[in-house]
Amino acid sequence: MPRDACIDSGGALPSPPHVFSPPHAVDAHLRRLGSSPNLLELEYEEWIRRAHSLIVPPTLHQSWQACGPLLPDHARWRARCARVLPANWTLFLWSDDANRRLVQTFFPSFLSTYDGYDSHIKRVDAARYFYLYLFGGVYIDLDVHCLRPFEALPLTNGVAAFGHLEKKDLLFDRCCRRDIGSCANATCVRRRSEAVPNAFMAAPPRHPLFAALILDLSSAKDVTYKNRSSPLAATGPIYLANRLYEWARRSRKRHVHIHEAGRIYGSPWLETGTHRFPRAHPCSFDAPRARIARLEALKCNASQRFYSAARCAEVRSWPQVVENDERLIDARPDLPERLACARKLNGSITSSFWTASWIQNQK
Structure with missing residues (x-):
């Protein structure tokens, strides 16, 4: 095969x-x-x-x-x-x-x-x-x-x-x-x-x-x-x-x-010790695209009370982070620890975004 x-x-x-x-x-x-x-x-x-x-x-x-x-x-x-x-x-x-x-x-x-x-x-x-x-x-x-x-x-x-x-x-x-x-x-x-x-x-x-x-x-x-x-x-x-x-x-x-x-x-939730009040995923730039789009719409809405131009710019930069990772792994596939998420989660072998697609399938 x-x-x-x-x-x-x-x-x-x-x-x-x-x-x-x-x-x-x-x-x-x-x-x-x-x-x-x-x-x-x-x-x-x-x-x-x-x-x-x-x-x-x-x-x-x-x-x-x-x-x-x-x-x-x-x-x-x-x-x-x-x-x-x-x-x-x-x-x-x-x-x-x-x-x-x-x-x-x-x-x-x-x-x-x-x-x-x-x-x-x-x-x-x-x-x-x-x-x-x-x-x-x-x-x-x-x-x-x-x-x-x-x-x-x-x-x-x-x-x-x-x-x-x-x-x-x-x-x-x-x-x-x-x-x-x-x-x-x-x-x-x-x-x-x-x-x-x-x-x-x-x-x-x-x-x-x-x-x-x-x-x-x-x-x-x-x-x-x-x-x-x-x-x-x-x-x-x-x-x-x-x-x-x-x-x-x-x-x-x-x-x-x-x-x-x-x-x-x-x-x-490893950062806070509980899954009930999770912070943002450390590798949010690799999250589901629909989730990122919703976050961008929220963070880049200047009418929001807690609007931050810096946070908006950060979210909009995430596609570039992913593109950089793709170029890195093309050039040196033997060095995956150089990828952005691997650097943020230094002791981790994998991560998960818990999309729970099985729940939608059951519905």
């Missing part, structure tokens, strides 16, 4: 790194693991023995409804990732049709759960766990902005990686005092929390945590949150947090790492 490939309703699915004969042998393996909690424990013990040799392959997974045109901002951020990542990375864009074919081909016993979800975003969420279990690599949402190669995290052999969204709080500190192992790997996470999004995930193929995530999909498909059906709890960040909590509680934390806030999600 080409380095940057979209997988749609036609054509072959990518070949997984392990040879399964027949393809649904992986499904049979998962069903066997799900037949007894002890078998998943044995799977993890085997993983421990081989973990040092199990790499996170240089494969980036993203998804959209079709291979047709992406939203302009998403296309721009995806193109930036393609240029920031080293040449050995393969980028897959999975369409909705390809997601279903993936489940049907490799995970047929989960197809009824997949088809039975009451909202489409649950299928989109679930597909991410299937990508990473079968192929390994890195999954990111389309509104994630690549600042540096993922290797800078680093992507440690045998380890599944995630990112904390919030700063360490008192609950995290108490967890560290109680369990040094969880603190060392940052696997302290609260149940029913959105603090570890599923917008960035990385793992070698066949990681047993992702086996657990897939095995629990059926039992969680109708879980509610705040007395309503919720993709957050059935497949999304709350679902992920609950499984991470159970995973760490059973002393399986050695091969999971949740990176500290800011490392993955260089986000606006």
